[in-house]
Amino acid sequence: MSSEWQNGFLDRLQQHTKWDSWTLYKMNYEITKMQLIPDFTELQAPKYLPQLQPLAHQVEAAETVINRMNGKAILADEVGLGKTIEAGLILKEYLLRGLVKRALILAPASLINQWIEELTMKFHIPATAYKKNVQIERHDVLIMSMDTAKKSPHRERIYAQDYDIIIIDEAHRLKNHKTQVYDFVQGLKKKFCLLLTATPIQNDILEIFYLISLLKPGHLGNYEAFQATFSTNEHADFLKDLVNQVMVRNRRDDTGIEWTSRRVQIVPVQFTEAEREVYDMLSTLEITEPFLRMTLQKEMCSSKEATALTLTKMLDAGVQVEALLNKVMALDVNAKAEKAVEIIEQAKDKVILFTEYRASQLYLQWYLHTKGITSVLFNGKFNKSKRDYMKQLFRDRAQVLIATEAGGEGINLQFCHHVINYDLPWNPMKLEQRIGRVHRLGQEHDVHIYNLAIVNTIEERILERLHTKIDVFEQVIGDLDAILTNLKGAGNHAFTANSSVFTSILSGE
Structure with a gap:
């Protein structure tokens, strides 16, 4: 044992020197005082983040997860309300309290940077992006893509680590329990776990069962019990209460922030006679796969280019569709594209146009060019550098961004406030994700949404299905901002009500 303290004590005693420095004592006192947590329910993290000014709903969400949900929760705020900030606050708080030392964050590859x-700039948390040569045991906060994590040998390397908290962004990608990524996440040890998604239900009620089963197995019972109890709307309120025990959801109306309005409308489009003839031929085509017929119908509602691509593949497979393919390629008018141009010219501003098909994307860029309208493309084939470049070109030079579904996630475009849903998806949450690219914190203008739908086609069925799925979402999760029309309160007959609107618009009423 060192005797240094004893020698110092005797020296002070014999020489009558100062026992200690009052300045050093006060400094030590202040440091100790700062490290104390007088109220365990109060967040300490904001005190250490002077450059970050979290909003009230973000702080409240973090406090709720830590104090009431024991660090296992779905963060389900509407798109653009700052779920990443909430997750960062929770992670920082646990790091400060010593409850978390190591963290794993799983996100789509496009969101890793x-x-x-x-985390680095706003929360001063040093984080590392996973690469093959990264020694993961040396990094306390690791970020990697879900697609990489689920595969060997990365899967086994992750399983060999002890992470205190798992954070999963865009967690609705885990909705299918039969996928490799779901199986991977289920096998992770999860002391604390955050699932981030604005759309915890996308298609049916079972998706919320599987998400919550990752967080708290048994919270909603087993599969059979859940099916028996909640397959009808009879116990919807009970299910909503159970979900709210593990989910934090803030809506724009709940934040106290003055938001710009959403002005949403369905824009009916009439096929030309030639387009209608081809559509009817596709609808009566003798094929054994109903899904293939639906695909052709949807593609015909988008562009002849998308339709021709599928027909060509069928022809190569030996299906006799050469005459039909020739008829498709002979079409010289695209009524929906004409309507899109009409909207773009009336907007006289920047517009995002969403299509589901890359063939339609290329056609639309060519067609807009013939009308003197500048545009850039955005799709999932672009790497991050090219995505960033396209975003910059759109902001600085082009009027229109033509995006596939890849543009519905991970890109913030508040400088734009016009969105054309050129092709309607079956999933209403994809519409919400698209709109969320522009209707988010920082948007200074009312947002205009145009949902194009061709009359008397499969797109009317899609509208009906979208309304049904929205009803399911609202019964379990809560109200949803307008994504199809601004007509709320149509109840279970939303499509019927909407169809009359559809008809009145067509008749000019």
């Missing part, structure tokens, strides 16, 4: 920047 965004997570690195957020």
Whole structure:
């Protein structure tokens, strides 16, 4: 044992020197005082983040997860309300309290750099992006893509680590329990776990069962019990209460922030006679796969280019569709594209146009060019650098961004406030994700949404299905901002009500 303290004590005693420095004592006192947590329910993280000014709903969400949900929760705020900030606050708080030392964040590959920047710049949390040569045991906060994590040998390397908290962004990608990524996440040890998604239900009620089963197995019972109890709307309120025990959801109306309005409308489109003839031929085509017929119908509602691509593949497979393919390629008018141009010219501003098909994307860029309208493309084939470049071109030079579904996630475009849903998806939450690219914090203008739908086609069925799925979402999760029309309160007959609107618009009433 060192005797240094004893020698110092005797020296002070014999020489009558000062026992200690009052300045050093006060400094030590202040440091100790700062480290104390007088109220365990109060967040300490904001005190250490002077450059971050979290909003009230973000702080409240973090407090709720830590104090009431024991660090296992779905963060389900509407798109654009700052779920990443809430997750960052929770992670920082647990790091400060010593309850978390190591964290694993799983996100789509396109969002990894965004997570690195957020954690480093806003929360002063050094985070590392996973690469093959990264020694993961040396990094306390690791960020990697879900697609990489689920595969060997990465899967086994992750399983060999002890992470205190798992954070999963865009967690609605785990909706299918039969996928490799769901199986991977289920096998992770989860002391604390955050699932981030604005759309915890996308198609049916079972998706929320499987998400919550990742967080708290048994919270909603087993599969059979859940099916027996909640397959009808009879116990919807009970299910909503159970879900709210593990989910934090803030809506724009709940934040106290003055939001710009959403002005949403369905824009009916009439096929030309030639287009209608081809559509009817596709609808009566003798094929054994109903899904293939639906695909052709949807593609015909988008562009002849998308339709021709599928027909060509069928022809190569030996299906006799050469005459039909020739008829498709002979079409010289696209009524929906004409309507899109009409909207773009009336907007006289920047517009995002969403299509489901890359063939339609290329056609639309060519067609807009013939009308003197500048545009850039955005799709899932672009790497991050090209995505960033396209975003910059759109902001600085082009009037229109033509995006496939890849543009519905991970890109913030508040400088734009016009969105054309050129092709309607079957999933209403994809519409919400698309709109959320522009209707989010920082948007200074009312947002205009145009949902194009061709009359008397499969797109009317899609509208009906979208309304049904929205009803399911609202019964279990809560109200949803307008994504199809601004007509709320149509109840279970939303499509019937909407169809009359559809008809009145067509008749000019």
